[in-house]
């Protein structure tokens with residue numbers, strides 16, 4: 486009799502423990518404080534998701550601050566944790582090689598940032614046979630608005646009760662992106678030069694939007710190395726066109742830009758493709774909009790704009 490009661494008690498305790506575990510597990514998956522947990526693959530998507538979700542979401546970013554996402558591979562623990570997030574936002578244009586394996590197992594709402602965007606083919610490069618798409622579309626403030634739409638739809642699907650909230654936030658943030666587009670349009674309308682020379686080629690979408698010619702020293706990924714012949718050809722072009730500034734990127738060594746600059750007498754300027762803001766920059770309040778405004782200032786200097 487006592488044995489039977491004890492067995493029932495043990496069984497009851499096991500059921501209670503199971504329920505407690507399940508509740509705890511779900512709250513982890515759904516984010517702390519009942520907020521929707523959103524995982525993004527790299528910085529601009531993290532910034533956009535925070536602007537759309539605001540107080541109703543917690544956003545985690547897979548690429549650490551200050552790292553560039555092109556060849557980054559997240560650790561197994563981070564990947565396993567991200568599998569539980571109700572929303573996952575990624576580029577979709579061959580930026581993060583790890584996402585294809587990740588998405589194979591992912592069961593929740595995956596938001597592909599490139600879904601409403603015509604992704605440009607990669608410019609032919611010496612050793613880039615595997616890179617077929619140019620993933621840098623977030624740098625065009627018009628296409629950035631399409632990314633915001635995709636994030637808004639993903640959050641609304643995962644958390645329909647707050648759909649109106651996400652829609653309002655997305656509209657407000659898109660208005661700021663539209664204002665940024667106007668600043669680029671007017672800021673780059675009267676310039677002496679229209680050619681930009683840069684290290685890795687993150688400029689294609691900006692160039693297409695604002696009618697600039699882009700010449701890249703390396704390829705689409707910062708690790709690509711140009712040949713000696715290509716460097717010589719670029720030096721000639723810089724001299725012929727009277728180009729005064731050569732761009733290098735914040736997360737990449739300025740060595741290549743320095744080489745061209747020293748051979749031609751040009752100076753170097755930073756262009757930030759906003760692939761990963763450092764913690765220090767984020768603490769200072771820098772974000773996609775403020776860094777794009779810095780980029781515009783540098784572009785206006787390089788192209789001698791009025």
Ligand SMILES: [Zn+2]
Pocket residue numbers: 555621685686687705706707758760
């Ligand atoms: Zn890039």
